[in-house]
Amino acid sequence: AQSVSQHNHHVILSEAASLELGCNYSYGGTVNLFWYVQYPGQHLQLLLKYFSGDPLVKGIKGFEAEFIKSKFSFNLRKPSVQWSDTAEYFCAVNAITGGFKTIFGAGTRLFVKA
């Protein structure tokens, strides 16, 4: 069965600090990978996605993620965080063999201090 593991449950950073959130998935086939974000009081929304091609993908608000197939990882990065990045971040995966059912990690709650 597919599963997603996020390394950090809570992260606290100061503004302008760099961010890296770890994500590993367990699935041997071809996968689609996602990061979703939930800002306080808002719906879950897509931050970025990887389907194929360049393993370094860019999303909204300066976020990027790198797919490393050999490590089953899809880590999220941002060079300089802002207070407005305070949110909960979820890594997710789906695959054709799972009927494209999306499985989520437990989430990382990021707090950025102004």
Add this chain to the structure above:
Amino acid sequence: DTGVSQDPRHKITKRGQNVTFRCDPISEHNRLYWYRQTLGQGPEFLTYFQNEAQLEKSRLLSDRFSAERPKGSFSTLEIQRTEQGDSAMYLCASSLDPGTGSGANVLTFGAGSRLTVL
């Protein structure tokens, strides 16, 4: 289109009562998903539909839970004989048919229906 709508936003009920949640997906989306989220956890898959067909139901889901999508548009999730452990946020999401190409299986979420069982 106003996105994915869920109703009610909040429901407080007593243990043993039945509750029903409704989800209206984005009109052109033929995939509809139900998830459950508890504090400190990510969305947990419950079930999903392709048009009106229910394609999969999580093995974690007891028989007290049932979902329908009778005309391939809106969906309902019913919980019978609620228990305190059912207290959670119930999320609905929709997407295009993944077979229509890359990007089609990106989920659009609703605001969720928060259930509190006393």
